[in-house]
Amino acid sequence: MQKHAIALLLSLLWSQEVCVFPQEGSLVFWKLYHPLQEGKGEALARAVATFLFSDSLLEEVAYIHSIKYRLNRQGPWFCIDGLGTPEGVYTFFSTLLGAMQRFPQRLQQYKGLSGGPPLDSLSPSWAYQWVYEDTAQPTLTALALSQAFFRYWREGQNRCVFRGKVPSLLLRAARQLTGEAAPPWPYVPPTEPSPLQAPSRQGIGVVYVRWKLEAPPTPAAFIALWAHGQALLKYLCDQKQLACRAEWVPLPEGAELWIETSLPVATQQAASDFLSRPFKVGSEANTAFLVWAYSQEGLLLSAWWACVWGLPKLPTPPLPPARELQKAAKRWRVVSFAVGF
Amino acid sequence: MLLWAQESSLRAGQPTWVFLPELGGKRPLVWIAVAWPHASHQEEIGYFIADMATAKAYPGEPARHLRNWAEAIGLSVQAWSGPEGAAVHGVVPRENLLSAVEWFYTALSHLPIGQPLVWEWHKRNYLRQWRGFSLERELLWRLRGRSLRPAAFSYEETALYVQRYLRPDSFRILVGGKLSLREKMQLQRKKIRPSYPMSDTMPLPSPPSYLPPDTTEENLWAYPAYVALLITTPPSWGEKVAFLQAFFTRWEREAPPLRKAGYFLSNREYFLQARLDGKSYRFLRHLSYLKPKDTLELSAWQTAYVLARTRLLSFPETAPDVWIASTLREDTVLLPDTLPLRVWEQGWPFQARGIWLTNADVEADTLAFAPVVPLDTAQAPCIAPDLFWHGKGSPPLSEWGTALQLYRACAPDMHCDLIAYYHRRKARDQRLKEAHALRKKLISGYGIPAQTLQVVLQKAPADYPEKALRLRCKSTQ
Numbered sequence: 001m002q003k004h005a006i007a008l009l010l011s012l013l014w015s016q017e018v019c020v021f022p023q024e025g026s027l028v029f030w031k032l033y034h035p036l037q038e039g040k041g042e043a044l045a046r047a048v049a050t051f052l053f054s055d056s057l058l059e060e061v062a063y064i065h066s067i068k069y070r071l072n073r074q075g076p077w078f079c080i081d082g083l084g085t086p087e088g089v090y091t092f093f094s095t096l097l098g099a100m101q102r103f104p105q106r107l108q109q110y111k112g113l114s115g116g117p118p119l120d121s122l123s124p125s126w127a128y129q130w131v132y133e134d135t136a137q138p139t140l141t142a143l144a145l146s147q148a149f150f151r152y153w154r155e156g157q158n159r160c161v162f163r164g165k166v167p168s169l170l171l172r173a174a175r176q177l178t179g180e181a182a183p184p185w186p187y188v189p190p191t192e193p194s195p196l197q198a199p200s201r202q203g204i205g206v207v208y209v210r211w212k213l214e215a216p217p218t219p220a221a222f223i224a225l226w227a228h229g230q231a232l233l234k235y236l237c238d239q240k241q242l243a244c245r246a247e248w249v250p251l252p253e254g255a256e257l258w259i260e261t262s263l264p265v266a267t268q269q270a271a272s273d274f275l276s277r278p279f280k281v282g283s284e285a286n287t288a289f290l291v292w293a294y295s296q297e298g299l300l301l302s303a304w305w306a307c308v309w310g311l312p313k314l315p316t317p318p319l320p321p322a323r324e325l326q327k328a329a330k331r332w333r334v335v336s337f338a339v340g341f
Numbered sequence: 342m343l344l345w346a347q348e349s350s351l352r353a354g355q356p357t358w359v360f361l362p363e364l365g366g367k368r369p370l371v372w373i374a375v376a377w378p379h380a381s382h383q384e385e386i387g388y389f390i391a392d393m394a395t396a397k398a399y400p401g402e403p404a405r406h407l408r409n410w411a412e413a414i415g416l417s418v419q420a421w422s423g424p425e426g427a428a429v430h431g432v433v434p435r436e437n438l439l440s441a442v443e444w445f446y447t448a449l450s451h452l453p454i455g456q457p458l459v460w461e462w463h464k465r466n467y468l469r470q471w472r473g474f475s476l477e478r479e480l481l482w483r484l485r486g487r488s489l490r491p492a493a494f495s496y497e498e499t500a501l502y503v504q505r506y507l508r509p510d511s512f513r514i515l516v517g518g519k520l521s522l523r524e525k526m527q528l529q530r531k532k533i534r535p536s537y538p539m540s541d542t543m544p545l546p547s548p549p550s551y552l553p554p555d556t557t558e559e560n561l562w563a564y565p566a567y568v569a570l571l572i573t574t575p576p577s578w579g580e581k582v583a584f585l586q587a588f589f590t591r592w593e594r595e596a597p598p599l600r601k602a603g604y605f606l607s608n609r610e611y612f613l614q615a616r617l618d619g620k621s622y623r624f625l626r627h628l629s630y631l632k633p634k635d636t637l638e639l640s641a642w643q644t645a646y647v648l649a650r651t652r653l654l655s656f657p658e659t660a661p662d663v664w665i666a667s668t669l670r671e672d673t674v675l676l677p678d679t680l681p682l683r684v685w686e687q688g689w690p691f692q693a694r695g696i697w698l699t700n701a702d703v704e705a706d707t708l709a710f711a712p713v714v715p716l717d718t719a720q721a722p723c724i725a726p727d728l729f730w731h732g733k734g735s736p737p738l739s740e741w742g743t744a745l746q747l748y749r750a751c752a753p754d755m756h757c758d759l760i761a762y763y764h765r766r767k768a769r770d771q772r773l774k775e776a777h778a779l780r781k782k783l784i785s786g787y788g789i790p791a792q793t794l795q796v797v798l799q800k801a802p803a804d805y806p807e808k809a810l811r812l813r814c815k816s817t818q
Contacts, residue, residue, distance in 0.1 A: 024367035026651050063594060064637060066644040085651075088644065238397060241469075287415030290434055294368040295417075296656040317369075 017178035018171060019161040019307035021314055028089045028164035029300040031081040032177065034157040038188045039076040039132030044148045046071055047140050049080060052153070055099035055106065058092070067092045073128050075249030075256050076187065078152075081300060086167050093173040100153055100177075107149075110142045127206035127258060130339050131190045155179065163303040187252060192337040198265075199340025205264025207243065207271050209336040211254040217309035220320040221328040226292070227285035228329065229257050235274050242267040250305040254332065261338075268338035275334050281326055286319035356512035358529055359668055364517030364657045371438050372517035372657045374421075374430030375445045378669045379506045381547040385487075386494050386502045387427030391420035393463050394429050394448045401459070403451050407444065414440045421661040424547075424607055425669035426506075432658050435518065439527060442514075446533040449507060454500050454537040461496075468492055476562050477602075477614050480569035480696050484612070486551035500537075505545070509533045513668055517657045553695055560698035566622040570695035572611045578667070578674045582653070584689045585611060586645035587631050591638070596624035604662040608670060613693070619703045625693065626802060632688030639685055650676045701731050701806055725752070725814045732808030736779055741812050742787035748814055749789065757794045757814035759783075762801035773798055776810065 036045060049071050053059075062069070065088030071080050084092065128134070152158060156179015162170075189210060199205045209232070211225050229248065236259065237244035243261035250256075261267040292298040293314055306314050320328075356375070365372055379387050395418045396404040396411075411418060418431040429448065433441040453459035471478075471491040509532075516528070553571060560567055572588075574581045592598065601615035617625065633639040653676065657664050667674045726744040730736055748755055761776035763769050776796045783789050801809060 025655055027648070027655060060637075063590075064641050064644065066590065066641060066648050083648070085644070085648065284413045284415070287434055287437070288412065288417075291370060291415045291417055291432055294370050295432065296652075296659055 017156070017159055018174045019159075019303065020166045020171065021161070021163045021303040021306065022166065023164050023299075025164060026085060027083060028086050028162060028166060028170070029081070029083050029303070030089055030163075030174075031079055031161045031300060031304055033074075033077045033079040033081075033159055033161075033304070034152045035187075036073075036076055036078055036132075036134075039128075039190065040134045041148070042073045042078060042129060042134050044140065044144060045078040045152060046073070048145055048148045048152065049078070051106070051110070051145065052096075052099055052103055052149070053080075055095075055102060058095050058099045061092055061095045065089075065091055073125055074247065075128060075251070075258070076132065077249065086165055086170060090167065090170040090173060093170060093177060097173060097176055103149060103153075104146070107142055107146055110145065126341055127208070127339055130193075131206075131208055133190070153177075159307070161300075161304050161307040163299055189335075192335075193339060197339075199338050201265045202263055204341040205261055205267070205338055207259040207261060207264060207267045207336060207338045209257040209259065209271060209275070209334065210251075211256075211332045211334050213254050213332050215328075215331045217253070217311065218320075218328065219311060219315035220324040221331070222305065222309065222311065223285055223289045223315055223320065224281050224325045224329040225255055225332065226289055227281050227325070228279050229255070230288065230292075231279070232257070232271060232274050233259070236261075236267060236270055240267075240270045242270055248301060248305070250308040252308060255305070264338040264340050268336065271336050275336060279329050281322070281329050283319075283322040283325075285325060286315075289315065290317070290319070354510050355529075355532060356509055356514045358525070359513055359515045360520060360525060361515060361517045361657070361664070362519045364654055364664070366655045368655075369435050370432045370518075371435050371441075371520075372430065372432050372515075373438065373441055373445070374428045374515040374661065374665050375449065376426050376428035376430075376513050376515065376665045376669055377506050377508075377511050378426040378513075379502070380545040381424035383502060383506075383545070384422050384424055384427075384485075385492070386499055387506075388420060388422035389463070389467055389492065389494075390452065390499065390503060390507070391422055391427045391429050392467065393452060395420050396448055398466050399459070399462060403447075407448055410440075410444055410447075414444065416441050416444055419658070419661075421665060423662060423666050423669075425666045428661065428665045430515075430658065430661060430665065438516075438520075438524070439531070442528055442531050445514075446531060449512075450533060450535045450537075452503055452507070452537065454503050457496055460499065464492060476567065477569075480567075480614065481612070484553045484569055484571065484695055486553065503537060507535065507537075509535065515664060515668055517664070555694035555697075557697045557699060560700045560703075562698070565619060565700065565702045566617040567615070567698040568617065568622075568625065568695065569614045570612075570625075570693040570697075571606065572613055573690075573692040574605075574609055574611050575689055576609065578663075578672075579677050579680055580684060580689070581605075581611075582649050582676065583642070583646045583680050583684070584631065586649050587633075587642040587685075587689075588628075588691065590641055590645045591631065592621070592624065594641075596621040605666065606662070607666075608672065622697075622699060622703050626697075628691045630688055631691050633685060642685060643679065646680065647678075650678075701733065725755070726757075726812055727814070728812045730810045732806040732810070736810065738779070738782060738786070742783055742789070744812070745783065745789050745794070745814070746787055749793070752814075755793055755814050757789075757812060758797045759794060760797045760799050760811040760813065762799055762805050762809045762811070764801055764805075764807065769798060772808075775808070779810070 034045070036042060053069075053071070061067070065084055067082055067084040067088055069080055069082030071078075073079070082089075082092075158178045160174045160178050162174070189212070190208070209229070211228070213221055213225075215221065226248075229246075233244070233246055236242050242263055243259045246257050246259040248255060248257055259267065259271070293302040302314055393399075396407040397418075398404070414433060414437040416431050416433045416437070418429055421428045421430060429445060431441070453463070468491060512533070514528075520528075572585075575584055596618075598621045599616040599618060601613065603611055603613040606612040615621075615625075633642060653660050653663060663674060726741070726748055728737075728741060728744060745755075745757065759776055759780050761772045763772045773796065776798070780794055780796055783794060784791050
């Protein structure tokens with residue numbers, strides 16, 4: 001009975017379409033994101049977003065209000081994130097609503113788009129496609145685009161997260177872009193590639209690490225999981241000098257860490273050694289987390305993470321005590337493997 | 342709103358404190374930097390020392406103790422060095438600010454001077470960063486007039502640097518965030534006592550400023566074009582930020598680069614590195630003045646300035662080239678909320694000099710010069726040809742002849758220029774002869790009326806190929 005209640009609560013939190021994490025200041029960081037079905041279909045989602053955002057009015061508004069945004073894939077999510085002033089973001093979102101309405105008419109003049117940015121060995125996007133067994137270049141017909149547009153943008157699969165001072169008008173516009181759709185397709189975690197596809201010892205590669213929580217997400221679990229990942233990165237970068245760059249991707253029941261490396265086998269071995277040891281987390285993790293959550297790199301990511309986990313707010317002082325962090329650190333399972341380019 | 346910095350020094354022989362209350366916004370973090378000036382040619386030693394002081398790598402003591410301590414108080418430290426000086430800086434939760442100051446004092450007081458073996462370890466660790474080829478690094482060093490030999494300094498030079506520059510009275514400590522008077526007094530009561538001997542010699546004077554060459558060279562690395570430039574900026578900080586935002590906005594709109602990065606290098610220079618396609622390269626080459634074309638562009642520039650200003654104030658740790666460098670130069674950073682309209686309307690001249698890496702592929706880049714040969718003549722739109730030939734092989738006679746014929750079919754009153762480029766005055770006559778010969782072939786072979794096609798001779802920019810030709814048409818209507 002309790003498990004059913006928790007599952008219902010999770011699904012309700014999952015359908016929380018707009019998350020706002022207030023912060024003083026005159027900048028608004030925003031992210032629109034939707035899940036890719038079983039992690040596949042990035043090229044299609046990108047084509048839809050590219051075509052939608054190429055609306056001439058929207059481009060003019062982005063230019064005038066200096067709204068910088070980027071389309072990218074992170075793990076099983078397709079994301080559009082950006083930054084601007086509250087007025088600028090509001091105008092941008094309102095115009096985006098208009099662009100959505102004009103999309104079917106514009107699609108009549110659709111003559112084809114490229115399949116997306118070429119696979120670049122310098123970014124981990126190739127790793128996302130590889131790990132999730134996604135097709136890089138599907139056929140991008142107008143029909144496919146139309147179906148994907150309705151699935152992602154019209155049927156309420158989109159979610160939105162803000163960090164900053166968000167006026168009520170902007171919130172209202174964001175709610176119209178997102179929707180209270182039924183919980184999306186169950187998340188299918190990627191499995192380790194076959195031994196035939198093992199990466200070479202030296203070459204561009206990614207070490208994939210996934211944490212799966214065995215208890216409902218809590219602020220203590222958030223801090224402990226983040227601290228575990230940071231400790232792993234510090235071990236790989238400072239002690240082993242194998243890999244220093246990584247990207248976090250939150251999941252509904254955990255998180256992924258994509259570690260870029262040029263020595264995938266050695267990095268994977270070092271990561272496995274580290275992850276197999278028991279992890280001791282102390283109260284210094286709270287302080288480090290606080291610094292990260294308010295730094296430029298962690299501002300939007302921490303908000304997105306809290307939103308995906310359904311936490312009502314970011315962990316703030318007084319932060320959970322060390323024993324609570326330690327307790328949370330015992331209630332997850334970790335999977336890791338390496339993939340090569 | 343103007344940015345006010347309060348500078349104070351409580352004791353002789355101790356650091357000078359610079360409080361910047363408007364930095365950092367209302368987040369529960371404080372940005373702190375300990376900086377010291379040095380001669381401009383000692384930038385690399387400065388970075389080496391600052392990196393050593395961050396204690397991130399060395400496995401032994403006291404670095405391990407410093408790392409654990411930094412972790413306990415939530416201090417994340419970075420090193421920075423520039424022509425003005427060097428610094429260690431980081432952000433820390435507000436309640437641990439006093440501990441952070443103690444940390445910095447301890448780290449800077451216990452550098453491994455007098456321990457050559459430890460110094461050797463740090464030097465080997467530093468040299469590991471130089472493994473492999475890096476185009477950015479190589480161009481940066483060429484532009485700064487340095488040799489490409491990394492870490493060409495000895496242990497004695499480093500020890501001398503520490504004794505000469507890392508003196509308590511030469512430190513300038515920047516604190517970004519609102520602090521109460523009591524907190525400021527507590528901070529200033531802390532004393533730094535270095536464990537190494539101080540030198541009584543005067544700091545070295547900086548060498549005369551190096552004027553980098555403006556060269557165009559063949560690009561063998563990053564397709565299709567790559568630039569490392571020093572852009573001259575206006576003198577005041579508000580205009581500097583406004584000018585750069587105007588430039589970036591115009592650039593991104595008209596001919597976006599493939600990749601770019603940059604930072605302020607000195608009082609009047611911004612260092613920019615970018616990877617470009619043909620269109621973007623030509624844009625940068627021909628830009629000489631930045632002035633808004635219309636009110637739309639003016640509005641976009643103003644918004645971009647506001648955003649850039651907010652980011653500089655909210656995240657000072659991401660812009661040490663602004664805050665630390667200007668403090669060491671004793672320059673005040675004033676970033677007004679807005680600039681007067683006349684400043685925007687007047688615009689700024691654009692001057693960039695440095696290293697331009699290009700090759701013939703840039704000219705053939707279809708983004709810059711799109712050849713127009715419509716397949717279906719019945720429904721072909723009437724587009725005036727603008728074709729370029731980079732001088733390799735034989736001229737595209739049939740392609741150009743066809744384009745002229747098609748254009749003449751829809752614009753009978755066309756007027757076309759066959760532009761021949763030359764580099765040296767001696768080659769002018771030869772180029773003129775070749776262009777006229779080509780014109781004759783087009784007239785006789787493709788039935789183009791003689792009065793619609795004329796030859797023009799033009800001095801070529803330095804990066805144009807030797808025998809380049811261009812065909813440009815327009816309708817006289």
